[in-house]
Amino acid sequence: MVCVYCGHETAVLNSRLQKQSGNVWRRRSCAACGALFTTHEAPDLAACWIVQYGSTTKKQRPFERDRLYLSVVKALGHRRDAVEAASALTDTITASLLKMHLGALVPVSSIIEVSHTTLQRYDTAAAVQYAAYHPISSS
Numbered sequence: 038m039v040c041v042y043c044g045h046e047t048a049v050l051n052s053r054l055q056k057q058s059g060n061v062w063r064r065r066s067c068a069a070c071g072a073l074f075t076t077h078e079a080p081d082l083a084a085c086w087i088v089q090y091g092s093t094t095k096k097q098r099p100f101e102r103d104r105l106y107l108s109v110v111k112a113l114g115h116r117r118d119a120v121e122a123a124s125a126l127t128d129t130i131t132a133s134l135l136k137m138h139l140g141a142l143v144p145v146s147s148i149i150e151v152s153h154t155t156l157q158r159y160d161t162a163a164a165v166q167y168a169a170y171h172p173i174s175s176s
């Protein structure tokens with residue numbers, strides 16, 4: 038990766054696997070300008086996951102983090118910290134989904150279930166709000 042400040046090549050000083058997210062954290066240094074900065078390596082979920090809606094292949098769409106994020110923001114609408122909290126909660130939801138090892142085809146019901154459970158732990162009113170727009174399937 039090139040330096041974000043001057044565009045020269047950088048070297049990795051330190052690298053760590055983050056247990057919560059499964060992402061890789063790297064500390065980089067630029068020999069040209071001396072800058073230090075951090076990068077995070079994460080899977081491109083839009084290219085990895087296909088969301089399955091219903092039972093036919095007609096209802097499949099690449100996973101969109103923004104779509105999930107917006108549904109969480111909407112559920113947190115009553116909170117002042119909705120925007121910041123929704124970003125962290127969206128990371129928690131995708132990390133939980135990754136740990137389920139669902140394969141390439143992710144049922145929308147799994148996303149709804151994990152989102153609801155995560156919101157429930159954070160703010161019960163948000164979970165109720167979320168469920169109003171995303172019915173939990175009984176199966």
Ligand SMILES: [Zn+2]
Pocket residue numbers: 040041042043044045067068069070071072
């Ligand atoms: Zn530089």
